[in-house]
Amino acid sequence: xTGDLPxxxxxxxxxxxxxxxxxxxxxxxxxxxxxxxxxxxxxxPVFEAPAGFSNQGDVLPPRACNFWKVEDAFCGAPVSMYxxxxxxxxxxxxxxxxxxxxxxxxxxxxxxxxxxWMNVTGFVVDPLVPEAASRQGAFIAWDTYAQQLGENLFLExxxxxxxxx
Numbered sequence: 001x002t003g004d005l006p007x008x009x010x011x012x013x014x015x016x017x018x019x020x021x022x023x024x025x026x027x028x029x030x031x032x033x034x035x036x037x038x039x040x041x042x043x044x045p046v047f048e049a050p051a052g053f054s055n056q057g058d059v060l061p062p063r064a065c066n067f068w069k070v071e072d073a074f075c076g077a078p079v080s081m082y083x084x085x086x087x088x089x090x091x092x093x094x095x096x097x098x099x100x101x102x103x104x105x106x107x108x109x110x111x112x113x114x115x116x117w118m119n120v121t122g123f124v125v126d127p128l129v130p131e132a133a134s135r136q137g138a139f140i141a142w143d144t145y146a147q148q149l150g151e152n153l154f155l156e157x158x159x160x161x162x163x164x165x
Contacts, residue, residue: 007100007102007103007104007123007124007125007126008123008124009121009122009123010099010122010123010124010127010131010134010135010138011120011121011122011135011138011139012119012120012121012122013119013120013121013138013139013142013143014117014118014119015117015118015119015120015142015143015145015146016115016116016117016146016150017032017115017116017117017118017146017149017150017153018114018115018116018150027111027116027153027157028111028116029086029087029109029110029111029116030086031116031153031157032109032116032118032149032153033053033085033086033109034156035149035152035153035156036053036089036149037052037053038156039051039152040052040053040054042148042152043145043148043149043152044145045141045142045144045145045148046077046141054081055081056081056082056083057080057081057082058080058081059078059079059080059094060078060079060080060081060091077093077097077098078093078094078095078096078097079091079092079093079094079097080092080094087108087109087110088106088107088108088109089106089107090104090105090106090107091104091105091106092104093125098127098128098129098134099122099124099125099126099127099128099134100124100125100126100127100128101125101126102125102126103122103123103124103125103126103127104122104123105120105121105122105123105138106119106120106121106122107119107120107142108120108121116150116153118142118145118146118149120138120142120145122134122135122138
């Protein structure tokens, strides 16, 4: 899936959505998409994220400086979105993105054993900020995403369910 992406791989992280012990029921990737459709900005940790799940090709203008004190010029993160609606979402950076137009970040959700995982892989073309800082910021943001998503999946699964304690 990544062989045709421009730039070079800057990071790839795997996050267990159940690492905090919240998910009580088995969760398939499709349930993750149901949760993102229910409330996208309740889960996605980027300032100005859309409230609802985007459509193919939508241009999103999120800003990536909600937790960093940096120059405003380094905060722009306009992207277009592509997804198969079942297992992955890919955002492609547009002009004005701090990683450079054509950069991508892909979120892949999969089940392994008793856990549901989120892999995040970033390919960078022409970054405005040092990659070490970008990698660290990406890890912090996507770790937050995984934790919030896991908690919200748990709450949605357990809403009215006698199987959750």
